[in-house]
Amino acid sequence: MTGQDIHVHHLTGIDRATGQAGPGLVEQCRLALDHGAAVLARSGHAMQDVTRVVFLLNNTDGFAACFPHLREAFGAGRPATTLRLVPGFDDPEVLIEIELVVGQPDA
Template sequence: MTRRLISSGSTFEQEIGYSRAVVEGDWVFVSGTTGFDYSKMTISDDLLEQTEQCFRNIGAALDEAGASMRDIVRVTYILPEAANFPKCWPVFRKYLGDVRPAAMMLAAGLSDPRMRIEIQVTARRGSGA
């Protein structure tokens, strides 16, 4: 198997030393993804806008890997404030409601105080219905 690295172009990837996603066989491991718009290196103050941007960023990485949201088998949500988790549910449902991957939510501090959510996914290419 050939390991392939995918970059979003984020300066964080180069500075920290990680990839947006790693493709290993049919598996796609997408790093914790925040609501930064990497084309502008900006981030909204709004939690739901950040959540939408997370999924756009994840979708772009999956697309480059030859996968889609339908291939997601596991998702981890990380929010600095656990009380905000239910506010995100409609956005989660929009992207993953029919996919229904195994899921976990953690409340933890994130590396930048502007970040209000981070989402990590694992996908298996071709597994989506």
């Protein structure tokens, strides 16, 4: 990888249309993944190009219910994954934040 990697941070489950947080962890995870896919698409990439993903949670209860959305988002790709527990988020309605990295091959 090079210094040209694409980093997408602060993907949360806030609905861009309403400004409201999704009603639960699974919905917030789906919304955050959708936001990430849209950001990557603007740079010509897809979720299947992601080489690293970081999930920030303040509670892991229910995270396994997000797995179907993760499989759908990343397809056959299996990015390196980190789960980071945090004490909380700036917005108390936020239950999950996702960071994505797309590694660019050397030219």
